[in-house]
Amino acid sequence: MPLFEHLGSYIITMKGMFARPENEKMYWKEFMHQCVEIGIGSLPIVLIISMFLGMVMTVQTAYQLVANFIPLSTIAVVVRDSMLLELSPTVICVVLAGVVGSKIASELGNMRISEQIDALEIMGINTKTYLILPKVLASLIVVPMLITLSIVISLWGGRFVGEAAGIINSTIFDEGLLRDFNPFNVTVAMVKAVTFALLISSISAYFGYNVKGGALEIGRSSTLAVVVSCILILLADYVITLILLNP
Amino acid sequence: MIKLQNIKKSFGERTVLHDISAEFLPGKCNLIIGTSGSGKTVLMKLLVGLFTPDSGQILYHGDDMVQMSREERKELRQQIGMLFQGSALFDSMTVEQNVMFPLDMFTKDSYATKLKRVNEVLDRVNLKDTNKKYPAEISGGMKKRVGIARAIVLNPQYLFCDEPNSGLDPQTSMVIDKLIKDLTVEFNTTTIINTHDMNSVMEIGDNILYMYQGYKQWTGTKEDIIFSTDEKLNSFIFASEFLQDAKNMRMLEMTGKYPGQTPPTNA
Ligand SMILES: Nc1ncnc2c1ncn2[C@@H]1O[C@H](COP(=O)(O)OP(=O)(O)OP(=O)(O)O)[C@@H](O)[C@H]1O
Ligand SMILES: [Mg+2]
Numbered sequence: 001m002p003l004f005e006h007l008g009s010y011i012i013t014m015k016g017m018f019a020r021p022e023n024e025k026m027y028w029k030e031f032m033h034q035c036v037e038i039g040i041g042s043l044p045i046v047l048i049i050s051m052f053l054g055m056v057m058t059v060q061t062a063y064q065l066v067a068n069f070i071p072l073s074t075i076a077v078v079v080r081d082s083m084l085l086e087l088s089p090t091v092i093c094v095v096l097a098g099v100v101g102s103k104i105a106s107e108l109g110n111m112r113i114s115e116q117i118d119a120l121e122i123m124g125i126n127t128k129t130y131l132i133l134p135k136v137l138a139s140l141i142v143v144p145m146l147i148t149l150s151i152v153i154s155l156w157g158g159r160f161v162g163e164a165a166g167i168i169n170s171t172i173f174d175e176g177l178l179r180d181f182n183p184f185n186v187t188v189a190m191v192k193a194v195t196f197a198l199l200i201s202s203i204s205a206y207f208g209y210n211v212k213g214g215a216l217e218i219g220r221s222s223t224l225a226v227v228v229s230c231i232l233i234l235l236a237d238y239v240i241t242l243i244l245l246n247p
Numbered sequence: 248m249i250k251l252q253n254i255k256k257s258f259g260e261r262t263v264l265h266d267i268s269a270e271f272l273p274g275k276c277n278l279i280i281g282t283s284g285s286g287k288t289v290l291m292k293l294l295v296g297l298f299t300p301d302s303g304q305i306l307y308h309g310d311d312m313v314q315m316s317r318e319e320r321k322e323l324r325q326q327i328g329m330l331f332q333g334s335a336l337f338d339s340m341t342v343e344q345n346v347m348f349p350l351d352m353f354t355k356d357s358y359a360t361k362l363k364r365v366n367e368v369l370d371r372v373n374l375k376d377t378n379k380k381y382p383a384e385i386s387g388g389m390k391k392r393v394g395i396a397r398a399i400v401l402n403p404q405y406l407f408c409d410e411p412n413s414g415l416d417p418q419t420s421m422v423i424d425k426l427i428k429d430l431t432v433e434f435n436t437t438t439i440i441n442t443h444d445m446n447s448v449m450e451i452g453d454n455i456l457y458m459y460q461g462y463k464q465w466t467g468t469k470e471d472i473i474f475s476t477d478e479k480l481n482s483f484i485f486a487s488e489f490l491q492d493a494k495n496m497r498m499l500e501m502t503g504k505y506p507g508q509t510p511p512t513n514a
Contacts, residue, residue, distance in 0.1 A: 019317075023352050115335035118297050123349055124324035126317075 010206050016128035017136070027134060034138035039146065042099045046092055046146050047153055053087055054079065054154030055161040062167045072168050076176025079158045084185045085245070088150045090237050093196035096143065097229040101204035104135055105222035108208030113215060132209060136201045143197035144190055151189065188244050195240060196233050203229045248273055249294065249405065249437055254303035256289060263289050265461050267303075274435040276428055276451040280442055281458035282483060287441040288332060290458070291409055294439065295329055296320060307405075325353060328398030332409040332441075334390040336382040336397070342369070343378040346396045353401060368396040373422055388415045395423065399430060406430070406438045412447060420444065424451050445484060448472065449497075457483070473498050 001009075021027040057079045065074060108131060111117050120127045155177065162168035168176075207225035211217050249271040256264040263286045271277040279287050292298045294305060296312050305312040307323060315323065336345050343365055350361045369378070372392040377385055385393070395411060411427065412420035428451045431438040442448065448455065452469035457480050465480045472484060473494060485491045499505045 022321075026352055110338075114338070115331045115333055116337055118292075119329070119331060119335040119337075121297065122295055122324055122327055122329045123352065124321045124327075125352060126321070 009210065010203075013128060013132070013206050013209060014202060016126070017133045019126045019129045021129060022125055027130065030130065031134040031138055034134045035142050037103070038100050038135075038138050039142040041103070042096055042146065045095060045099060046150050049092065049095060050088065050150035050153040051157035053091060054083060054157030054159075057082055057087065057154070058158035058162045058167065059165065062162075073172050073176030073179055075162070075168050076158070076173045077179050080155060080177050080181075081185060083151050083154045083158075084189050086237075086241075088154060089147050089189050089192035089196065090233065092147055092150045093143070093193070093200065093233050094230050096146070096196075097200045097204075097233060098226050100139065101200045101226050101229050102222040103204075104201060105204040105208035105225035106218050108132075108205060109211040109218035109221055112209065112211045113213075113218060117209070128209070132202075132205045135205055136198065139197040139201035140194060143200070144193040147189060147193040188240070191244065192237065192240055195236050199232050199236060200229045203232065248308060249439070250304075250306040250309075251294075252304040252306065254290075254293060254305070255301045256286075256293060256298065257301060263461050264293070264300075267458075267463050269456050269463065269466065270454075271437055271439050272454055273437045274432060275438070275453035276431055277437070277439045277454045277456070278442055278448060278452045279439065279456050279458060280448060280483075281464075282443070285458040286461045287458060288409055291329075291407055291439065291441055295327060295407055296324070325401070326404040327407065328401065328403035328405070329407040330391070330394040330398045330409060330411055332413075334382070334387075334394040336390055336393055338382045341379050341381055342374070342385065342393050345382070345393055346400055349397065349401050364400060365396075368400050369393075371399075371426055372396045373419070388419060391415060392419075392423065395426070402434055404434075404436060406436050408438070408440045410441050410443075412442065412444050417446065420446065421450070427451065445490060448484065459483075470501070473501065 058075060061075045061078045061082075065078070108117075111131070117127050117131070120130065159170050159173045159177075162173050163170045204222070204225035207221040207228070208218075211221050251267055251269045251271075254264055254267040255262070267290065279290060281287055289298065293300050296305075299313060303313075310319075310323075312320065312323065336342075337348065340348065343362075346365045346368060347361050350356060350364060354361070356364075366378075369375070372395050374389060374392050374396065377389060377393075382390055382393070391411060391414065395408070398406060398408070406427070408427065412423050415423060424447050427438060427440065430436060440447070440451075449469050449472075452472070455465075455467055455469065455472065456463060457465040457477075459479050465475065465477045467475065472480070475481065485494050495505060
């Protein structure tokens with residue numbers, strides 16, 4: 001399908017999402033269920049990746065800052081700001097595009113192929129609202145939480161490895177973490193997290209919801225969902241950085 | 248009552264339904280019969296609004312479904328129950344949750360009331376001890392019956408069944424037919440059934456529409472079918488010698504005469 005056709009049908013799918021729920025309680029239940037699925041489901045991988053990112057960043061920064069006149073605590077400053085501004089939001093969201101995105105796309109794709117979506121539609125349920133909206137809202141809430149956690153864990157990992165490898169004493173690391181701290185960087189991280197969460201959930205829901213054909217198409221469309229989400233995350237990353245951090 | 252007027256539907260170049268007009272009556276089992284690929288499922292999906300016709304009208308009590316707003320259509324759909332050809336059960340839910348789902352969504356009843364209703368309908372489709380099983384853990388025929396249970400749990404005014412007894416043994420098949428028939432009479436439901444099961448046709452066919460390659464070929468009742476001279480219908484319905492004999496016997500019963508000549512067999 002040509003790009004503009006996809007864009008048009010994406011917008012139509014997203015617009016269809018906004019309708020009055022038939023039963024608030026059921027929608028709330030579905031929303032909570034999605035929060036758990038997305039949050040708890042991707043917790044282990046987020047923790048593992050964040051810890052290693054922080055560890056690698058500390059060692060690498062120490063390697064790059066070899067001059068004597070630079071205070072050691074600068075390592076912590078660099079690690080903190082890199083994790084906050086770019087590594088945590090972007091790397092973790094690219095991973096989430098794979099974990100959460102493919103799950104959303106294949107779940108909806110399977111429901112489409114086996115006519116479960118049609119069955120809901122026949123009951124008089126607005127399937128775009130019932131199936132897509134809770135996933136998008138849950139992502140918007142849960143992904144920023146995951147990113148926050150990721151930042152904390154990565155800094156902890158960096159602090160730990162700095163001490164363990166004899167690179168930087170943890171008191172000095174802590175001192176660096178607080179030096180020249182700009183709260184605006186947290187805002188940048190959250191803007192990225194929310195934007196990427198919206199991209200991942202809506203794009204994979206779009207590809208899953210609109211699957212046509214057989215079971216083979218489910219796999220194909222979830223791969224496509226991940227690829228498209230990743231590309232758009234990086235594009236959005238660039239745009240956000242340009243807007244928010246352009247000196 | 249549902250009325251179809253000059254319905255046409257094509258997919259790309261291929262016309263699947265040519266100018267279909269028909270009437271489906273309340274309190275009756277309205278059957279759509281025809282060979283595989285004749286367009287029965289497409290017609291049923293048009294009736295419930297999952298497809299839109301290229302032209303023509305679908306009138307529910309005189310209101311055209313095609314022209315309805317989203318809200319009106321949603322309201323109408325709460326009067327509709329449908330069994331899909333592939334059952335379409337929610338595979339993340341147990342049998343009980345599947346059947347309870349419409350109740351959860353559209354009623355404010357207590358859990359106990361809902362559970363009672365669920366067990367009632369599961370009982371009607373002869374399913375016991377499957378409440379806690381997932382769709383992947385039950386047989387195809389059981390899925391069909393869960394699908395029927397889910398379709399009737401809200402006592403719909405319109406009931407659509409796409410091949411309710413394909414994949415069922417003859418005995419269960421009869422039970423299902425009887426169940427559908429009873430519900431239809433009891434609640435004056437407008438019931439529409441796609442089938443190619445000859446038993447069903449002869450047992451519950453109050454109003455039969457025979458489709459042939461996307462055309463309406465013949466309409467009538469199960470009694471009319473015995474006397475029909477339509478060659479295509481005859482070779483479709485009474486495809487085997489056994490069935491032809493059965494037809495002749497039935498004719499003998501009804502008229503006291505054995506037909507002089509067996510119908511042509513060009514199946
Ligand atoms: N979504 C679709 N897109 C394109 N063609 C379709 C679609 N659905 C059905 N068709 C075509 O319409 C024709 C009628 O199909 P339909 O499913 O209505 O047959 P059927 O009478 O229900 O057959 P069966 O008894 O095997 O279920 C078939 O030739 C099929 O290829
Ligand atoms: Mg069919």
